[in-house]
Amino acid sequence: MEIHVLASGSDGNCYVIRSGEHTIMLDQGMTYKHLVEQMNVNGIMPEEIECILVTHEHSDHIKGVGTAARKFKCPVMSTLGTYEGMLHHIGKVDYSEIRRDVGFTIGDIEVQPLPTRHDAADPVCYRFSSGDKSAFIATDTGSINMEIRQAINDSDLVILESNYDPQRLRNNPLYPEYLKIRIASEDRGHLSNFQCGDALMGIRPGQRIFLGHLSKKNNDPDLAKDTVSQTSGIRRAALDCLDCNLDDTRALKI
Numbered sequence: 001m002e003i004h005v006l007a008s009g010s011d012g013n014c015y016v017i018r019s020g021e022h023t024i025m026l027d028q029g030m031t032y033k034h035l036v037e038q039m040n041v042n043g044i045m046p047e048e049i050e051c052i053l054v055t056h057e058h059s060d061h062i063k064g065v066g067t068a069a070r071k072f073k074c075p076v077m078s079t080l081g082t083y084e085g086m087l088h089h090i091g092k093v094d095y096s097e098i099r100r101d102v103g104f105t106i107g108d109i110e111v112q113p114l115p116t117r118h119d120a121a122d123p124v125c126y127r128f129s130s131g132d133k134s135a136f137i138a139t140d141t142g143s144i145n146m147e148i149r150q151a152i153n154d155s156d157l158v159i160l161e162s163n164y165d166p167q168r169l170r171n172n173p174l175y176p177e178y179l180k181i182r183i184a185s186e187d188r189g190h191l192s193n194f195q196c197g198d199a200l201m202g203i204r205p206g207q208r209i210f211l212g213h214l215s216k217k218n219n220d221p222d223l224a225k226d227t228v229s230q231t232s233g234i235r236r237a238a239l240d241c242l243d244c245n246l247d248d249t250r251a252l253k254i
């Protein structure tokens, strides 16, 4: 299985999951032009995308979903709440409903949605398995529940949100108070570096961990790696942030 990270962070999120003959896109928060550039760099052909899965209706995840789905002639799959929330942004697409907690397959890729706690209508994250390999991508959640913790422990490759440093968020003069409260909220927000580290405390040697969806304004890769390493006990050198060097090909293979 290969995970291509085309974008990760507040400016846009987009991944491609490939296994054997099957290819899925997860979120598409970039302009179409930027998407095509990133697909070219990663050697991904438009015709191989079988569907676009969506986590939730925030613009950094859906900005380019409609255009991409129409160009690639593939369906968009999401919970009904997410679809209703993004419909007026993405325009007319071929839509297929998924249910939180109910797994499904695309070719030989098993997809398991897991509910997240975020400021959106019906947000989920997804775990992908094929054969004996699995990858789990979880961003945009204010807290970690038992199911997400289990998915982290059970996956060969984990991309987990490490969104903000609490002190930087508190001291950021550009953010209004209501926004700081929302970002730090357990029900509606994002994971801090400390929460990310705490969620990774049970991981085993051999699991590959990547930190994603870092805030540009309230975090930086070195700080995120320091805090996550100190909190989780994972060696700092074993942690990588997706938000650095995204001009490079980022095919994560398992």
Ligand SMILES: [Zn+2]
Binding pocket: 009, 010, 013, 058, 060, 061, 140, 213
């Ligand atoms: Zn986001």
Ligand SMILES: [Zn+2]
Binding pocket: 056, 058, 118, 120, 140
């Ligand atoms: Zn979001």
